[in-house]
Amino acid sequence: MFSSITTLERHMKTCPSVEISKYFKCSICGKHLASGKLLERHMASHKRQYQCDLCNKPYSNSTNLAQHVPLCRQSRQVASVGRVACEDCAKEFTDASVFRAHYLTHTHPFHCSCCNHRFRTRVGYEVHVCDVDQPCDQCSAVFRSVQALNRHFAVHGPPPHTCVSCRRSYYRKESLDRHVCSFEADIKENCKRKESSRFTCSVCGAVLATKHSLNTHLRSAHGN
Known part of the structure; x- marks a missing residue:
């Protein structure tokens, strides 16, 4: 039982036992959508x-x-x-x-290697209904979304692939290779901030860490 139509539609997108046989057609451009909610969102683009x-x-x-x-x-x-x-x-x-x-x-850093679609968020990638079946590489089971496949993987034990930086684990090597590590992203962002906060001498091009160091350099090296 589901509390709303929206909840039911969300479930149907990821349920491996459900085949989508009904599509909602846009009366303006003819595009087919998998749910009434998606059609409503699509119609808004025509306004x-x-x-x-x-x-x-x-x-x-x-x-x-x-x-x-x-x-x-x-x-x-x-x-x-x-x-x-x-x-x-x-x-x-x-x-x-x-x-x-x-x-x-x-x-759109999250890429489905099966249908080649890209997604802005990990959730969007995991819940999307792929045009190509998602097979389990440890048994013969086949699923229609990464989310459903990941739920199934639990029957095979703990995920074997772990990110060395953030320690997040995955059942498939390609998922580990694809994942955007928040820990590494923070390090890169901090490096960018340090680079942008440096001060460059307009006379000789020397790069100083602080404005005070730049002023001292200008006085001692250039007499300013």
Whole structure:
């Protein structure tokens, strides 16, 4: 028993015993959605409440629009100047489609190797109903979502693959390879902050750790 239609629909997406036979069709563009809630969310995109000023693509909320704009702006830069540098890692691209695929590795780090879809969050990845069945590599069982597969893995014992940094464990090696370690991310962020907080001498280019050190350097080395 489920307390609401939403809860039932969420369950049906991950239940390995359920085959989705009913789809909800958008009356405007004909797209098929797996649930009434997804159709309702999709229909909102046709209302054009939020629209990109660069490409006129509509979005149902300001958050999705804000996530789209940097990609749109940088993709158009390829067309106008012939190249673009990724704002996240500085890697340069001369092909817009290749850049867009790369951009998603930053914004959608969770990648399903079976259906090739990407997701912003781990939860989104784990609960998605994959176009390709998810097989258990220890027995012949097959499931329709990573979440259902992970629940099944418990029957085979504790997860054997563990991240050496955050100690989070996984049943599949590819899940460990794919996971974004929060511990390592914090270290990288701290390094970025230290780099951005350094002070550069405008005369000789020397890099100092504090503003006081920079002032001392300017007086002693350049007489300022």
